[in-house]
Amino acid sequence: MILFLLFVAVPIIEIALFIQVGGAIGLLPTLAIVVLTAIVGTLLMRVQGLATLNRLQTSLRSGRNPVDPIAHGALILVAGVLLLTPGFFTDAVGLLLLVPPFRAAVIQAGAARMAGKVAMRVQPGAHGPGPEAARSADVIDGDYTVEEEDAPDESRGSSGWTRRD
Template sequence: MRLFLLFLLVPLIEIALFIQIGGFIGLLPTLAIVIITAVLGTMLVRSQGLAVMNQVRGSFENLNDPTEPLAHGAMILFSGALLLTPGFFTDAVGFALLVPGIRGKVYRAIRSRINVQSFEYGTAQRPPQDDSIIDADYEDLDAPRPKGPSGWTRH
């Protein structure tokens, strides 16, 4: 029922805002604002998305909990979708989700409602490095070759 209300209320809010703002500043400035916010939002989403991807990669490399950077990445992705959707309300929410402090508060609010029972990392053991060993494949060129088709063609 909440999702139905969301899908009903958001377009109504957008239509009301378009009518109010369009009546106040005119059609062309209203359309220009929508296009400018989409372009600006795309640039911000791209830069922040790359930064968060580096944080996710770093948390995996250091075997830290990647939950928060992944959640921030999901919120940035969602904000990008909101910023590409024409409208003033969706743009406001999209730009709000690009602010790291707001994303942190949203993350903490969501995390407080989720109960994680257990969380474990696997331990990956790397073999010791020996510089005198070279790992390679080889083919003996002096070995007798089978006669007949190469196997790449059918008869």
């Protein structure tokens, strides 16, 4: 439903802004501003995208969690799409997404929202990690069965992938 509202509201906002700005400064300056913001936004996106790619490579080489550079890179990509879309509203949102503190706030808000939806709830008595799991992180609990190598297994079928030679 929210996506539908965005697809309806954003074009209406853009049309209204085009009419207001075009009426105030004229057609050619309005079109020039739209083209200029697309060019400037593309250049900013390229610079910030390359910097984010370098941060991602550095974090992968050092073994750190790459989620932050990936999230920043995704929002820079969204900013680029918005800046290439003609309109004042999309340009404003795209330029805001190119501001690193604003981007960090959007990522933090999205992470908090996702954490609320993905929260794991373990009920008392349910199977799952208990207090002892925190003390012995190197112990893995599991079940196993021993299969005889020499005994033919009829349940595996006769395909070439499961047949023993």
